Amino acid sequence: MRKKMVAGNWKMNTTFQEGETLAGAIVGKKGEAPGDVLLIVAPPFTHLSALAPPLKAAGVGVAAQNCAAEAQGAYTGEVSARMLASIGVQYCIIGHSERREYYGETNAVLLKKVRQALDVGLHPIFCIGEVLAEREAGRHFDVVRTQLEDAILPLSPADFERIIIAYEPVWAIGTGKTATAGQAQEIHAYIRNVLAAKFGALAHDTVLLYGGSCKPSNAGELFAQPDVDGGLIGGASLVADDFIAIANAF
Numbered sequence: 123m124r125k126k127m128v129a130g131n132w133k134m135n136t137t138f139q140e141g142e143t144l145a146g147a148i149v150g151k152k153g154e155a156p157g158d159v160l161l162i163v164a165p166p167f168t169h170l171s172a173l174a175p176p177l178k179a180a181g182v183g184v185a186a187q188n189c190a191a192e193a194q195g196a197y198t199g200e201v202s203a204r205m206l207a208s209i210g211v212q213y214c215i216i217g218h219s220e221r222r223e224y225y226g227e228t229n230a231v232l233l234k235k236v237r238q239a240l241d242v243g244l245h246p247i248f249c250i251g252e253v254l255a256e257r258e259a260g261r262h263f264d265v266v267r268t269q270l271e272d273a274i275l276p277l278s279p280a281d282f283e284r285i286i287i288a289y290e291p292v293w294a295i296g297t298g299k300t301a302t303a304g305q306a307q308e309i310h311a312y313i314r315n316v317l318a319a320k321f322g323a324l325a326h327d328t329v330l331l332y333g334g335s336c337k338p339s340n341a342g343e344l345f346a347q348p349d350v351d352g353g354l355i356g357g358a359s360l361v362a363d364d365f366i367a368i369a370n371a372f
C-alpha cells in the first residue's frame with residue numbers, strides 16, 4: 123500500500139511569527155485529518171529550526187524548499203542538506219519549477235541536490251512538469267521523461283526508494299487552472315511506467331503527488347485517481363483549514 127501524503131509548500135511567505143501561528147494552527151487541527159494521510163509542511167529556511175520540533179512532535183513531517191548542490195564550503199548564501207538534517211528536517215523539495223525558471227536550476231544541478239539530500243538521510247520531493255507551450259505541443263510526456271532520466275533514473279534502487287515525485291504542470295501552479303483528474307491520472311500512470319522500466323516493482327510504492335492549484339474543491343477528484351497519491355499544495359497550504367480540508371479529500 124502506497125502512503126497518502128499532502129505536503130504544503132509555503133514558498134517565500136510568512137514572517138517567522140506568522141509561520142509560528144500557521145504551524146500552530148496546523149498542529150491544532152491535525153486530529154481532524156485522516157490518520158493515514160501523512161501531512162508535511164515546507165516553511166522557509168528561517169523558520170525550520172524553531173518549527174521542526176513542535177511539528178514533528180505532532181506527527182507532521184518537516185520539509186525544506188531547497189538545498190545546496192554542494193556539501194559545504196565557500197558557497198555564500200547556500201544552505202546544505204547536512205545543515206537541514208542537523209535541525210531535524212526530514213524532506214526536501216528539489217526541482218520546483220520556480221527554482222528551475224528563476225534560478226536556472228538544470229537537471230544536472232538537480233541530480234547533485236538529490237544526491238546531497240539522500241547522502242544525509244533526507245527524502246527528496248522531486249518536482250517535474252511541463253510548461254504550457256510543451257503541453258499544447260503534446261510534448262508533456264517527453265518533458266517529464268527527460269526530467270526523470272536526467273535526475274532520478276541514475277539513482278541506485280536503494281536511493282530511489284526514498285524519493286517522492288511531485289508532478290506539477292507549470293501552467294497550473296498558482297494560476298487557478300488545475301489539470302483535470304483525467305489529465306493527472308494519464309501522466310501519473312506514465313511517470314510510474316517510466317520509473318518501473320528502470321526500478322521494477324519498487325515504482326509501485328513510489329508516492330506520486332499532484333501539484334498545481336489543488337484546493338479543497340478539486341482535491342477529492344484528483345486523489346481518487348489510482349496513481350495520484352496526494353498533493354503538493356502551494357497557496358492553499360497557507361490556510362490551515364484548507365490544508366486540513368485537502369487531507370480530508372481522500
Ligand code: PEP
Nearest residue numbers: 295296333334335356357
Ligand atoms: C506549488 O508551487 O508547488 C503549487 C502547487 O502551488 P499552487 O498550489 O499555489 O498552485
